[in-house]
Amino acid sequence: MTTPADxxxxxxxxxxxxxxxxxxxxxxxxxxKAYEAYVFGLCLRAARELGGSPIxxxxxxxxxxxxxxxxxxxxxxxxxxxxxGYASFELNGTKLEVHAGVEFEGTSKTTHEVDVAVMxxxxxxxxxxxxxxxxxxxxxxxxxCKFYGKRLDKHLGRAFVGLIDDAGTVIRLSGMCSNSExxxxxxxxxxxxxxxxxxxxxxxxxxxxxxxxxMLKAELKKMTGV
Amino acid sequence: MADExxxxxxxxxxxxxxxxxxxxxxxxxxxxxxxxxxIEETKxxxxxxxxxxxxxxxxxxxxxxxxxxxxxxxxFLESRLVELPMAINSAYVEFAKCATTSQVQSLKNASxxxxxxxxxxxxxxxxxxxxxxxxxxxxxxxxxxxxxASAREQLGVLRKLLSTGEAK
Numbered sequence: 200m201t202t203p204a205d206x207x208x209x210x211x212x213x214x215x216x217x218x219x220x221x222x223x224x225x226x227x228x229x230x231x232k233a234y235e236a237y238v239f240g241l242c243l244r245a246a247r248e249l250g251g252s253p254i255x256x257x258x259x260x261x262x263x264x265x266x267x268x269x270x271x272x273x274x275x276x277x278x279x280x281x282x283x284g285y286a287s288f289e290l291n292g293t294k295l296e297v298h299a300g301v302e303f304e305g306t307s308k309t310t311h312e313v314d315v316a317v318m319x320x321x322x323x324x325x326x327x328x329x330x331x332x333x334x335x336x337x338x339x340x341x342x343x344c345k346f347y348g349k350r351l352d353k354h355l356g357r358a359f360v361g362l363i364d365d366a367g368t369v370i371r372l373s374g375m376c377s378n379s380e381x382x383x384x385x386x387x388x389x390x391x392x393x394x395x396x397x398x399x400x401x402x403x404x405x406x407x408x409x410x411x412x413x414m415l416k417a418e419l420k421k422m423t424g425v
Numbered sequence: 426m427a428d429e430x431x432x433x434x435x436x437x438x439x440x441x442x443x444x445x446x447x448x449x450x451x452x453x454x455x456x457x458x459x460x461x462x463x464i465e466e467t468k469x470x471x472x473x474x475x476x477x478x479x480x481x482x483x484x485x486x487x488x489x490x491x492x493x494x495x496x497x498x499x500x501f502l503e504s505r506l507v508e509l510p511m512a513i514n515s516a517y518v519e520f521a522k523c524a525t526t527s528q529v530q531s532l533k534n535a536s537x538x539x540x541x542x543x544x545x546x547x548x549x550x551x552x553x554x555x556x557x558x559x560x561x562x563x564x565x566x567x568x569x570x571x572x573x574a575s576a577r578e579q580l581g582v583l584r585k586l587l588s589t590g591e592a593k
Binding site: 203207209210211212216217228229230232234238241244247252254260263267269270271272286289336346348350372379380382383402403416 | 542543
């Protein structure tokens, strides 16, 4: 039989656990950005498994930036507001970059934030030199990342599908990544050219991690011929 | 026994306790519980064409049972105490495998090779003029695997306590 005292003691132990709700509850966007860092890391893994050697850089071109900074809000690829980090790698002579929280320009000229993106380095370099938003056409893969305790809202899926639609026919890979899931969104993403539902994508689910990495590897292989 | 409590009370104690420490988090948990669930219902309806009763399935949103609400609350805490630290650790592992400075000497300003990498999240954004500390960052803290294991263990204890709460 459970008494209030038993329960309070168990909850208090959890809430003050060093694994730490406290450290992540301070800022609303931290959990979400931490999840972006995780998905960013999976992109690095895919590049490495194909024989690439990703390098961490900051906006000024310095290698191994420390700390490696993730944007707190969507921003421009050329922004020097902070030393935002990105990664660069090369496969079979094709230069590519991984970014987080960068805005891309769609075919309608509207800008769209892509939480984690693998893109052509040439376009990224151009947009850093002559400040502008990269064209969605430069995207190899774009992922929306949501770390949620609750069910994913449908409007998130609709917004992301809108982005993909504005990308025209060029985007190779897109997906919605979340530790959570939504049966309704799964249905919504079923038609061709809709984002792939990378639901329950967490370190607790290795097979879902492998699906993400292998899908990216397959596209990179096709594109670079490695 | 006077101090035995039912499932509804267990949920209430759980949420109150979370709210005392982390009000924002408690609100998120409450929203999660209150979103309910989708179920499929079946109803027999009269079909004009065939002049017969026909099975009709439809989706319906309904509230969670007390057991489901408790499980959802614990799952929410698990996402913060286990999944998030594991995701951060995973990012650190992948970032650490990136080429070291010595391999990229041709790049300018290569530095910090000997300092342990920190992954940080900017608080706010470029347009943020209200916040007083414009240079605020949250460094993502790596959590030792042993602590994550212990959090999982304590979640197990909580789950067990909640499952044995006696319904009146």
